[in-house]
Amino acid sequence: MYRYDEFDQAFVAERVAQFRDQVERRLAGDLSEEQFRPLRLQNGVYLQLHAYMLRVAVPYGTLNSRQMRKLAHIARTYDKGYGHFTTRQNIQFNWPRLDDVPAILEELAHVEMHAIQTSGNCIRNVTADHFAGVAADEVADPRPYAEILRQWSSLHPEFLFLPRKFKIAVTGAARDRAAIQFHDIGYEVKRNEAGELGFAVYIGGGQGRTPMVAKKIRDFLPEEDMLAYSEAILRVYNQHGRRDNKYKARIKILVHVTGADVLKEEIEAEFAEIRASVLRLPAEEIRRIEAYFAPPDYAIRLPGEAALAAARRGDQGFDSWVANNVAEHRAAGHCIVTISLKPIGAPPGDATADQMDALAVIAERYSHDEIRVSHEQNLVLPHVATADLKALYEALCASGLASANAGLITDIIACPGLDYCALATARSIPVAQRISERFAQTARQAEIGAIKIKISGCINACGHHHAGHIGILGLEKKGEEVYQITLGGSGDETASVGEIVGRGFASDDIVDAVETIVDTYLERRAGVDETFLAAYRRLGATPFREALYGAA
Amino acid sequence: MHVITANRLADGLVVFRTGDGRWSQAIATAERLDDAAAIDAALESALAEARANRVVDPYAVEVDIQATGRVPVPIRLRERIRTSGPTTGHSLARRHKDAA
Numbered sequence: 001m002y003r004y005d006e007f008d009q010a011f012v013a014e015r016v017a018q019f020r021d022q023v024e025r026r027l028a029g030d031l032s033e034e035q036f037r038p039l040r041l042q043n044g045v046y047l048q049l050h051a052y053m054l055r056v057a058v059p060y061g062t063l064n065s066r067q068m069r070k071l072a073h074i075a076r077t078y079d080k081g082y083g084h085f086t087t088r089q090n091i092q093f094n095w096p097r098l099d100d101v102p103a104i105l106e107e108l109a110h111v112e113m114h115a116i117q118t119s120g121n122c123i124r125n126v127t128a129d130h131f132a133g134v135a136a137d138e139v140a141d142p143r144p145y146a147e148i149l150r151q152w153s154s155l156h157p158e159f160l161f162l163p164r165k166f167k168i169a170v171t172g173a174a175r176d177r178a179a180i181q182f183h184d185i186g187y188e189v190k191r192n193e194a195g196e197l198g199f200a201v202y203i204g205g206g207q208g209r210t211p212m213v214a215k216k217i218r219d220f221l222p223e224e225d226m227l228a229y230s231e232a233i234l235r236v237y238n239q240h241g242r243r244d245n246k247y248k249a250r251i252k253i254l255v256h257v258t259g260a261d262v263l264k265e266e267i268e269a270e271f272a273e274i275r276a277s278v279l280r281l282p283a284e285e286i287r288r289i290e291a292y293f294a295p296p297d298y299a300i301r302l303p304g305e306a307a308l309a310a311a312r313r314g315d316q317g318f319d320s321w322v323a324n325n326v327a328e329h330r331a332a333g334h335c336i337v338t339i340s341l342k343p344i345g346a347p348p349g350d351a352t353a354d355q356m357d358a359l360a361v362i363a364e365r366y367s368h369d370e371i372r373v374s375h376e377q378n379l380v381l382p383h384v385a386t387a388d389l390k391a392l393y394e395a396l397c398a399s400g401l402a403s404a405n406a407g408l409i410t411d412i413i414a415c416p417g418l419d420y421c422a423l424a425t426a427r428s429i430p431v432a433q434r435i436s437e438r439f440a441q442t443a444r445q446a447e448i449g450a451i452k453i454k455i456s457g458c459i460n461a462c463g464h465h466h467a468g469h470i471g472i473l474g475l476e477k478k479g480e481e482v483y484q485i486t487l488g489g490s491g492d493e494t495a496s497v498g499e500i501v502g503r504g505f506a507s508d509d510i511v512d513a514v515e516t517i518v519d520t521y522l523e524r525r526a527g528v529d530e531t532f533l534a535a536y537r538r539l540g541a542t543p544f545r546e547a548l549y550g551a552a
Numbered sequence: 553m554h555v556i557t558a559n560r561l562a563d564g565l566v567v568f569r570t571g572d573g574r575w576s577q578a579i580a581t582a583e584r585l586d587d588a589a590a591i592d593a594a595l596e597s598a599l600a601e602a603r604a605n606r607v608v609d610p611y612a613v614e615v616d617i618q619a620t621g622r623v624p625v626p627i628r629l630r631e632r633i634r635t636s637g638p639t640t641g642h643s644l645a646r647r648h649k650d651a652a
Contacts, residue, residue, distance in 0.1 A: 027562060029605040047608060049634050052564035082642040094643065097563040347641040418630060419638035427633075430640050479628060 001062050001370065002147050002292040004112045011155065012109045015116055019043045020102035027099060042122070042160075044115025045101055049422050054093045054101060055118040056108060060128035060146040060170075061089030061373040065360035068371055070111040072356035078104050083356065085341060085349040087413055087464055088167070089127050089373040090118060094420055116154065121162045123153035123234070127169045129177045130374035133293055134336050134382045136328040140189045140197055142172035144290040145226060148281065152227050159234050163241030164249035166234070167206075179375060179491035181205045181214040182467055184251045185233060190220065197223045203233060203263075204255030207461035211497045212252040215260035217267065223286060225271070228279040232270035236263065296368035296383055301333045304387030311390045318393050320442055321404035326389065335386050337367075339379040339396060340403035340411060344440045347429045348414045349377030358399040366392045376452075377413055378406060408445040409453060409518070410436040413464055417457025417474060418481075424457035426474025426481035426507075431455055434511045439518075448518055451532040454489075467491035469533045470517060471498040472510065483510040487517070487544055488536045501541055502549050513548055520547040553615050554591050555582035555624055556598045557634070558607035566634055567607060569598050575607060579635050580623045585612070 004012070019039070026036045040046075044055040056071070063071075071091060075083045078100045079093045086092055096104060108114055117124055126146040133141040149168055153159065159166070169183040180186025186202035199221045205214030221229050237251045240258070255263055312319040327336040339359070341349050351359070359379065363371045366388050367381035374380055384392060396402040405411050412435060415421065417428030432455055439445055454468030458475075465471030471486035482504040489498030505513045518532075520543055525535045536544070556569035567575040568582035576582065585591045591612050598610035613631045615624035626632045633639060 026605070032605075033602065033608050047559055047564055049630075050564075050566055050637060051559075080643050099562050350642050352642065418633055419640060424630075427639065429638075433640060476629070481629065 001064060002059070002143075002289070008112070008151075009109075012112075012114045012116070015043070015114065016102065016105045016109050019105060023098060023102050038120065040098075041119040042116065043101070043105065044118035045096075045098070046119060047422070048094070048420055049418075049424075050420065051095045052098050052101070053420070054096045054104060054115060055086070056091050056093070056113060056115050057118050057125040058089050058091060058113075058373050059150050060126060060132065060143045061130050061375075062132075062143065063371045063373065065364045065369050065371070067111045067113055068356050068360040068363065070107060070113070072353040072360070074104055074107060075353040075356065081354075082350050082352045084347075084416065085351065085373050085377050085379070087375050087377060087415070087462060088125060089130070089375055090125055091373070092416075094416075119165075121164050121166075122160050123149075123156065123162075123166045123168065126150050126153070127167070127178055127183075127375060129171045129173060130372045130376075130380045131177055131327065131336055131382070132172055132372075133295060134329050134331070134334075135173055135177075136330045137175055138172045138330065139174075139191055140172050141290070141293050142170035142178070142187070142189050143293050144286060145187065145189065145199075145223075146170045147289055147292070148227065148286070149230065152230070159238065162234075162238055163243045164246060166237070166251070168230070174493060176491075176493040176495075177374075179464075179467060179495070181493075181495035182207055182211075182464075182491055183214065184237075185230065186214050187226070192220045199223070199226065201229065203267075204252040204260065205495070206250050206252040207464060207466045208250070209247060209459045209461070210250075210253065210256075211461065211466035212256060213495045213497060214252075215255055217260055217264040224281045224283065225275060227281055228275045228277065229267075229271050231274060231279055232267045235270050236266050295331065296370075298331050298334060298383070299385070301385045301387050304333070304385075304389075308386060308389060315390075317397075317402070317404065318390065320446065321393055321402055322389065323446075324404050324408060325406040329383075331383075333386055335384050335389070337381040337384045337389075337392065338374070338406040339381065339401050340406050341378050341401075342405055342411050342436065343400060343403045344405075344410060345433050345437045348412055348432050351379075355399050355401060358395075359401070362392065362395050362399075366395075376411065378411070404442070405445060407450050407452075409439045409448050409451050410445060412436060412453045412455060413468070414455040415457050415463035417455075417463075421457060421462075423460060424474070425459070425476040426457050426483065428455040428457040428463055428472075428474055431472060431474070431483065431507070431510055435514055438511050438515060447528075448522065449528070449531055451518075452490075453514070464491065465489070466497045467495070468498060469536070470514060472514075475504065477504070481507045483507065483513075485510075485513060485517070485548075487541060488533065490533055499541055501545055516547050517544050520544050553617065553624065554585045554612045555579065555615050556585070556591075556594050556610055557582075557613050557631075558598060558602065558610035561605055561608055564608075569594060569601075569610070573597060573601075575601070579615075579626075582624060584615075584617070584624060 202214035456463035486498030
C-alpha cells in the first residue's frame, strides 16, 4: 500500500502542530467559536448532539494492521472503546474531548493517517471500489489513481473554499461497487479500443435533498489527463457553483440547471487550456504510484477445494458464511472476504477496540497485512488463501465478526441518525436493529437473497436511502418520528434514485411495512433468480403500493 | 417551562445552566425558567458565558416536569436524546475514560 514520502509526512506533521496551536488558542479564549468552527471542520472535528466527533480519513478505504491497531488504541484511550465505519470508507469517533484531539491527530500521524479534508467545503476523501486490486472483473486497480487524486487535492489552494463539499470516487471495473454515479465526479477505469488505459467520466451525481444520478461527459479520457480534467471540472464548478444557497451549491445542481452538454463544453475548453501543463501525468509517475499497490507475493498454496467443500458440509454456519461473504479473487487459490459489521440487532458499522485489535492480528496472519473499509460499512480482507478460510472463519467467530450476511437483507446501511447527529430528524440505528432482528433467520435471508436496505435519519441522506433497493428516510412530523419509504434505488452501474412509495410510517409500523414489501416481492418474483431490484424494475411500484396501502 | 443548555467547550458534553449561573451535566439541577423575560435574561448570561469560552452554542429548551414530578424532561425527542444520551449502541454500555 501507499507509504508517505517526506512531503506527505511534513504536511501532516505541520497540520498537527497548527491545529494544536488553534485548539490551545480556542481553549484560552483567543479564538471565538465562529472563528474556530471552520478550522476544526478542516481537521475533521464536528460538534454533534452529545459531544465532539472526529472523522478520520481512510484514503480509498485501505488500512494496514498497524493503522487498525492505532484506531483501536484511540478508541480505547480517547473514546468509549469503539469506532464507527462510515459510508465514505472513513472512521468516526463519537466522544473525543476537544483538548485531546491534537494528541489523537499526532498519534494518527505516526501511522500515516490524518483527518484533513474529512469535512468542510473542499475535496473530501477519495473513495474507491473496496475490492480494488483483487476483483476478478477488474480492468485496473483504481487506487493508484485515487492516490494521485488525493495528492493533487490535499491542501490544493484553489479548491479549499469551494461552494460546497466535493466527493470523487473511482472504480476499476464495469461493475460499479463504488457508487460512482452518486458522486460529484465518478471515474471508471477502462481501456479504449487501442488497449490504452483511461476513464469514463461522470459528473453531478449526489444524494441529499436533491438526489441526482451523474451524467457521463466523457466516454474515454486518457489516463495522463486525469488531473488536468479534474482541475478543469473543479474550476468550472468553483466559478459557477452557487454560494448564496447551500442547498443549491453542489455541482449536481449546476449540472442540472446549466445542462451537462453546456457545462461539458466549458470544461473541455478549460481542459484544452491546461492539458499540456504540469498537470499532465507522466506514465512513469503513474507506474511509480502503482508500484505501491502491487499485489502481494501470493504463496503457491494447495487449492484446498476438496477440504473446503468438506468443511462446508460439516458446518452450516461456515457454509452460509462462504456463500455470502467470500468473493472471487483474481489470483488462483485466493479469495476476497467481507467481514460484516452487521451482527443481528447491532448498530451497523461499529467495531469495538478489541475487535479492531483482533482484526489487525487476523489481517497480518491471513490477508497480507491489509484491510479495506467498504462504503457499505463493512470491512474486507482482500488477500485470503482459500485453504485458510476455515481457520480465518474460526478466528472471526471468536471476535464476533463472522456474521454471514454480506449483501443480504440484514446487511443494512444506516447513518448515525438522531442518536448522535445534530442534523438528524429521526433515529436510524434502532430501525436498522429492528429490521435486522425481524429478518434474523438464516434460511429466510437466503430465500430473500440480494437486497440493499439503506436508512437515513434526515434529508441529507448520509445513509444513502435514495440508492437503497428499499430506502428509508426518517423525518419528524408533529413531534413524532415518521419514516418514508422509497423503492428501486440503486448505487451500482445501473444507478437509479428510489421512488417514494406513499405516505410515511410511524416508528412502530416501519418494520411491518418493510416486511410487507419483502413478502410482496417473494410472492411476485419470476423465480428465485430474480432479485428484488430486478423484480421491482419489472413490476413497478403498484403491487408494493397496493400491499402497503390497499388498492386505490 | 424552559431550561438553558449548551455544550461544554473543552469536552463537548451537554450541560445545563443552574440557578447560580454554573453549568451542570444534570438537567435536574438546571434553573427552571417560567416566562419569556426569565428565559431572555438567562440566555443573555449564557451567551456571555459562550463569549467567555466556557460553553458553545447555548439555547433554551422547552421542558415538562409533570411526567416525572421532579426532573425536567424536554418536550422534543431530539432534546430528550441529547439530554439522556444515545438510545442504543455501544456507548450505552461503555463509559468514557473520564466519566465519573
